[in-house]
Amino acid sequence: MLPFITDAYAQTAAPAAQQPSWMPMVILTAMMLVMYALLIRPQAKKQREQKAMNEALAKGDEVVTSGGLIGRITELTPQYMTLQVGSVGDKPVTITVLRSSVQTLLPKGTMKSLN
Incomplete structure (x- = not known):
């Protein structure tokens, strides 16, 4: 019986080639x-x-930096700006940061309302 099975198996048709799907x-x-x-x-x-x-951005604008500092712009250059972040007595405390670090522009008077 084994010889008949191999003959029958050899006579089966090859599967049709499958068409490519898009x-x-x-x-x-x-x-x-x-x-x-x-x-x-x-x-x-x-x-x-x-x-x-x-x-x-312009001088006098109040901003929030990406680090969370709130300050008023006192000087601007193409890459940097100086922020006044507070005062000790009557002397302003300023820091210099990158212009690109500004996260949000605040409404005028925000710093006064925080004090």
Whole structure:
């Protein structure tokens, strides 16, 4: 019986070649579009807003730095700025920070309301 089985097995047709599917490519493209819409685009918008705020800084503005310091701008250069963060007696306490470290622009008078 064994010789008949090998003959029958040898006569079976080879499986047909499978056609390539475009579905994985469509799914991958859809995932990339979702990633762009949910992650990349909002981050780029936030960076544009941050850059515009940084360029609009002026002497006398009150800001919060990324380190959490609140101060009033007393001097500005293209890369640095000097902040008055308080006073000891009648002498101002100033620090120099990078312009890019500004996190938030505060409304005028915020520092007075904190004292």
